[in-house]
Amino acid sequence: MSINVIKLASPVHNKKNVEESLKFFSDFLINEFDAKFVDECKENEFTVVWNMTGGTEGIFKKIYKNLRQPIIVLTTDLINSLPAALEILSFIKSQNGKGYIIHGDLREIACEIKKYYKFFTALKKIKEAKIASIGGASEWLIASSIDYIQASKKWGTSFIDIPIDELYNILKNCHGSYDGYFDRAIEVVEPSNEDIRGVHLIYLALKKIIEERKLDAISLKCFDLLKRVNNSSCLALSRLNDEGIIAGCEGDLPATFTMYLVLALTQKKSFMANPSKIDFNKNTIIFAHCTVPTTLVKQYKLRSHFESGIGVGIAGEFEKETVTVVKIGGKNLDKIFVTTGRIISNPTNDQRCRTQIEVEMDNDVREFLKNPIGNHMVIVRGNIKKELNEFMEYVGF
Known part of the structure; x- marks a missing residue:
């Protein structure tokens, strides 16, 4: 330096x-x-x-x-x-x-x-980052849209919209055989080889958009793909994150921005997930989602996408370790929630998204119900709370 x-x-x-x-x-x-x-x-x-x-x-x-x-x-x-x-x-x-x-x-x-x-x-x-929303936010994210102008004034980041038809048009002409990237899975449960090959083409199409548009991160309205191409994007997003290209689900730009900030600051990849169950007696939260960077987990299975039962999702198993739970939100990306906890189990309930972690929280879990910042949180391995708080003070929070 x-x-x-x-x-x-x-x-x-x-x-x-x-x-x-x-x-x-x-x-x-x-x-x-x-x-x-x-x-x-x-x-x-x-x-x-x-x-x-x-x-x-x-x-x-x-x-x-x-x-x-x-x-x-x-x-x-x-x-x-x-x-x-x-x-x-x-x-x-x-x-x-x-x-x-x-x-x-x-x-x-x-x-x-x-x-x-x-x-x-x-x-x-x-x-200097350029972050794209491909297809916009999912309809249920009614509190997770951002004001591009004000958020850019706050952070300097460029936010752009890309029509999802651009992805579909590339997919029509996308060819290539599956390269076996996810062959490390310990088991393939529901997906077929054709499902996995189809997700590989989605990955190639997204990679083409990222390279042509010179993007640093994307957020994809992924549920639209279920009807249009009869497949999910979970594996594609997982692989992009493995490669250090932040890729968020459901068009959730605040969560995607949080993941990018964490990577820029700590070089750590992260897991975007839903808080699915709160146990007040144990002071635990189960976080779950169908995609996770495979480099974050010790092993994983390939399952179907939870809600639709089609395509390919990832059921990853985390080490039992300390994690940081963080989210930057608000219309201007000017709010932050950050706390720490420890993974105590990897549940496998079929009524939740495929990758599930039960985290014993250091703060009272009731805080999650009082002032939530949307329905997704970002899970980072290790305790980076102090570093995050000092950085946020540095940038003027």
Whole structure:
């Protein structure tokens, strides 16, 4: 990684003495981060302000408007660096700006710089992302539509609509034999070989749209395919997610955006699912859906799609491990719900979607019934709650 560093030092101090006293810190920045010392903040490059001495407040005020927020201020425990930085941060907040002070030993400073670099990089990816809704949202998602303009203002992401007929037209001319990608399934229950080949063609058609349109993520109104092509898209969406291309179900853009944000921030793939059963005594929730990235589960079976009984769905088995449950929602994508829990079982009830996990929640499960953010949640392996909360604060939540 490479960072840009703007130095601030008061002219009251002898420049040579300052440089000699802080050479250890300059060397640390160069060796650890390939630091380049610059005079201004560049648009697409991670930049921090190194407050070297006291008496720099006036200098900072002059360059404030040219700095990208949030402003990261580095300090040491020498030459009144920290007290001047505190005054600087107070000024930033008085201007309704956002900033952070990094202070501590070199190990702690390195960790903090890496964290904010990671946030900067993730937000850059999100700002540059192009996410498409293919066919629009399913009719039952009455609270899960978003305002493209306002959501784009909030995040920078481009949201576009693609008619589902574009997918059908590509499918008509889509040819190719099944390559055996899902042969790792431990069992094939209902689907036929023709069903699996048909889903492979759906995957190829979606991949063609993604490549031609230069998309970073898609959300598909997948239930429409059940009647039009007598098949489901579950395997196609699973494989795209396996490949690092976020693909959400049912035209649910908030859930798809959540999955993309999680990937951009943590490089983790996720499982979009319905909360299907809440047990108040056990404080558990069963989450279920017919598609899951196969790279998230230890084994899986190929089943039919639950509601329709046709096509191909995935019944995956998760490890019993800690998970994070998260959803970004609201018309402007300006609300977030995040909590943690632990998978305690993989139920196999035929009256629910095929992949099912029972999660013992760390928060009271009644919270899910008080202020829901739509009917889908996003399940991520591991505890990323702290990282998510810090990132959301970084972007201005």
